[in-house]
Amino acid sequence: QVQLVESGGGLVQAGGSLRLSCAASGRTFSTYSTYTMGWFRQAPGKEREFVAKIRWNTDTAFYADSVKGRFTFFRDDAKNTGHLQMNSLKPEDTAVYYCAAAPGWIVGRNPSEFGSWGQGTQVTVSS
Numbered sequence: 001q002v003q004l005v006e007s008g009g010g011l012v013q014a015g016g017s018l019r020l021s022c023a024a025s026g027r028t029f030s031t032y033s034t035y036t037m038g039w040f041r042q043a044p045g046k047e048r049e050f051v052a053k054i055r056w057n058t059d060t061a062f063y064a065d066s067v068k069g070r071f072t073f074f075r076d077d078a079k080n081t082g083h084l085q086m087n088s089l090k091p092e093d094t095a096v097y098y099c100a101a102a103p104g105w106i107v108g109r110n111p112s113e114f115g116s117w118g119q120g121t122q123v124t125v126s127s
Contacts, residue, residue, distance in 0.1 A: 002026050002116040004099045009121030012089055016125070020084040022099030022118060033057065036106040037082045038114055039073065041095035041123075048098070050109035054082060064109075067093075089125045096120040 008020040022037060038053035052073040054061045061073040072085040082099065100114035 002101050004101055004116055004118035006097065006099045006118040006121040009097060009123045011124045011126065014089060014091055014125055014127050016089050017085070017087045018089065018123060020086065020097055020099075020121060020123070022082045022084075024080040024082075024101060032103045034105055036102050036104065036114070037075065038100045038102075038106070038109075039082075039084050039097060040100060040111055041093075041097045042120075043095040046095075048111050050111075051097070052084060053106065053109070055105050086123070089123075091125045091127045093123060094125050095123060097123050 002024050003026040005023045006020060010018060012018050034055060034057035036053055039051040040048050041051050042048040050064050051067055052061055052063045052071055054073050054075055059075055063071060070088045075082045098120045099118040101116040102114045106113045
């Protein structure tokens, strides 16, 4: 099992930037040929939605249309840490952001496909 700890959330004005980080420990990615790390978010009263994911061994990232061009997901393999750089933030980006991970490459974007989750970090974008 992998333990995930998010950091970097906070309050920012619209148009601003934040960087979220997700540090993995425990049975980390080196045990598998590859791993998928993902970011999801959940706003009050809404379902948890996909934001981005990365294929660890190739450092290839995929994004939800709503964040494409504004968010960048990259990883620091030496530190087993993934980073989500969020630029041009909008009030509709306000949510609790969760890091998730699963062994192998997860083709889909469903939260149920990820077995390990962090505790979440709040991102609030004011207008």
